[in-house]
Amino acid sequence: MSPWTGEAAALADRIAAFVEASLAGRATETFDALAGAIHRWQVAHDPVLAALVEEDGRIPAVPVGLFRDPGVGTLRGEAPVVFRTSGTTEARRGEHRLRSTALYDLGAVAWARRCVPHLPARVEALLEDPALKPDSSLSHMVAGFGPARWHVRDGQVDVASLARPWSGPAFVPCTAFALAEWLEHDPRPLPTGSVLMVTGGYKGRIRSIAAEDLVREARDRLRPSAFVTEYGMTELSSQLWGTPATGFLPPPWLRVSAVRPETGDAVAPGEIGQLRFTDLCNLDGTLSIETMDLGAIAADGSVHLHGRLSGAPARGCSLTIEEAR
Amino acid sequence: MIDSVRAWRDRLRATDPADHRGLLSVGGIRAVWTDALDALTDEALEQIASAPGTPWASAAMAVPRTVPTSPVEWCAVLLTRGTEVTLKPPSTHPGVVPLLVEAARAVDLPLAADADRSSLLRAELAVVQGGDEAVAAVRAARGDRPTLGFGHRFSVAWIRDPRSMVGLAADTARFDGRGCMSPVLALTDLGLEEAAEALGEAMAAQALALPRGSLLPEEGAALREHRARARVGGGLLAGPDWAVLVGPLPDDEPPGLVRAIRLAHADRATAAAWLAARRDQLSTVGTDDPELRLPGVRVCAPGAMQRPPLHRIHDGVDWVSLAVARPQNPWVV
Known part of the structure; x- marks a missing residue:
């Protein structure tokens, strides 16, 4: 109805x-x-x-x-x-x-x-779980793409959960800052067929990330089969x-x-x-x-x-x- | 030295600052240029020259970009005392700094410009006007050395007579409404409709007499947002280059907008309480109420907010006495 x-x-x-x-x-x-x-x-x-x-x-x-x-x-x-x-x-x-x-x-x-x-059906999101953060439009959007595991808790990337092996290709959406934090922890390459998505600004209140450097490093180390970007706003x-x-x-x-x-x-x-x-x-x-x-x-x-x-x-x-x- | 400063002032009076206007219109820079030089009266300079105490050997000042004539009075006071002065111009636009330096060179006054931040570190005294972060950054870099920091403040008008709106509109037009002495809010116990009409008429007249200069991109966006807010939350009276934003008495400091002022109704007791509660944040209050008392705040007539005399309380301190001589006590400002 x-x-x-x-x-x-x-x-x-x-x-x-x-x-x-x-x-x-x-x-x-x-x-x-x-x-x-x-x-x-x-x-x-x-x-x-x-x-x-x-x-x-x-x-x-x-x-x-x-x-x-x-x-x-x-x-x-x-x-x-x-x-x-x-x-x-x-x-x-x-x-x-x-x-x-x-x-x-x-x-x-x-x-x-x-x-x-x-887009792989499996989602490994460097985002907050929408069940815990229902007012996040980004988490809500990603939840619509399929069954997901959420790897950010209380604003912190859960490196331990990300370290667990994945069995197959995944869609990996993340904010630029979460991605940068993950890369600091020496992540393994993504399974073949995985799609990496980055969204959000590169300039924060405390630090700025050089977008080109982040993209290059993510490509080199995560080796996604596809690398995409997304632009959305809460008001849209x-x-x-x-x-x-x-x-x-x-x-x-x-x-x-x-x-x-x-x-x-x-x-x-x-x-x-x-x-x-x-x-x-x-x-x-x-x-x-x-x-x-x-x-x-x-x-x-x-x-x-x-x-x-x-x-x-x-x-x-x-x-x-x-x-x- | 005072004769050289007078000669410097007179040279500047004969100089047209139009080519150094930055964001202001030609008329806008000429108006504030004249105001700044008119404040340097012979009498005021003589008082400074005869003040007791040991002058600073050297001083450096970071010039704010939104109030390009702000170094005029500082240079006049410090140079009259024989202090060597270095101006650090804004990185975006040097403003009138080259004019000040050129005129000083012609009359052998020790005034220089240095775009390097280190000039602020070398001088015995540093003067910084601007955001709290900027003031804190310079203070931290200088350690215990004397730094006169003037952080963020805002200004308000308290108006009881509609005829005062002419002066208030002139205050919003000077520097196009930028600068800590520019009124961001007018409180009035007049009827809001009457007050808005009087103020709008005066601001429209100012827009013709003293055309607005350029807007920064973020200023244009903020104007659109706050015009929209006013339409939703109270009322908007506006022309292409000015706006009166009618709304309720705000809890927080209203945003500073180019050639736009917020207008709110308040009875006398409410206005007095509102101002008193924010005394430490206020730079200037323009009012036609002779009974208003706000210790530590510069209180003046509408129309004089952006045309301060040399001797005044500035952000709660007697800035001239701090500029003319080293303090006898340990530095506490």
Whole structure:
């Protein structure tokens, strides 16, 4: 039974049909028609979004900071599913509240299998167990790929559990920092046929990882049969997939654009800008978001990341720490 | 030495800083340049020259990028005392530092620029304005040697008369709203609609009189986010280059935004309590309330927040007395 009712249920059906048809190379309707219908329903059910609609009627790209405060989405009060951002430096974490993960799961698994055709059924995840961390959208996504063992506990890579031998090829998703930590413990090469996936940023609060070095070391030591990259956000229901040598490919139900951070105006094709996503699977949340990530969109639609905007603009007599060095 | 400093000041007055504007517009840099030099009155310089005590032999200052004219007053005070001064310009843009150094060279004042961080370590006195981390880093590198550190503070206005909004708008326009003396929040016991309209009208006029300069990418993104927040949580009155963000009285320090100020209603007792509770974090309070008392905080009229006189309390300390002479007691600042 659909967790949605009335108009929302009809929209959920249209979204699911769009996802399945677009993967088959067909179209049930245009992206814009479906986006418009979802947006109208969301405006009627989300006062935050309604307040952001301009007179020109365009779908506003909601800054991701608003997921933290005051909160964005069509669900108020208790939500069956809540994914939260991991920003531990923030007083309050951003929340993506969902009635159901049905659309999330449909798109996530289908696009991953399209981008990574020979994904092994067995999963060895350098992630927290979603049973213990149900608000992690990344762990939730990976759980959809098959039976998994989880090798991160309380934020620490469980090196002992990783040291146990694996019997066959595995899908090995990990964050960049977990992968770096694992490599420090002299891991064995992965079984033939294994697929290594890395996701997440390379610059943390304490240290930064040189992405190229990490990729090279992981290739040399883990020897995966395939090495893929994933880009996702708590505030989105869909993900982009790529390889270390290529950009990230969005699914047909996720539209990506880039704007000049200073003005919000679209950049020319191929230019670096602040990324915005319009995700048709974001039925319960909000259709379009403005991230703090910088990227360029190539002619083939692939997205190439170029770091992040500072979340906290320089302030006061703002001498950055770099100035003093 | 005071005659040379006067000559230096007068040379600078005759210099157009437009080519050194950094993020500010031509009008913006000229306005703050004039303000900074106007503060160097003959009377103020004479008081400094005649102050007792042994001057510092040498001083180095890290120049903040958001307030490019901040070294003007420090140079004037230290050079009047005969202190050798080295400026470490911001790595991103030297700002007006080359102008200050060039004019000093012409009148034989000991002012130099050195982009290397080691200049901050060599001098007898180091002056650092900026983020708390930057101040801490310099302090740690210098050990027990005298360091005047001015970490993060913010400024607020407390307004009771709508006519004061003209001055407040001028304060938000100076340095485009960057800098610790720039008001990030206006508290008022006026009706919010009346206050927002008066402030918006004044900010729109300032945008014409003193055009906004450039935005950093992160500043543009933050403006969009906080404009959106205001639309959701209170109200937004905005033009292309300015914004009044209406909302409830915040618990935390509001974010600093370019040419944008948060406006919140508070009765007099609430405003006084809010300000008193954050006294240690405040740089400047601009107010038309003659009865406001905030010991240790610079309190001034709206319109004067970003145009401080030379002699003042700066971040809770009498900075001039610390700059003119070595302390007699062990260094405690």
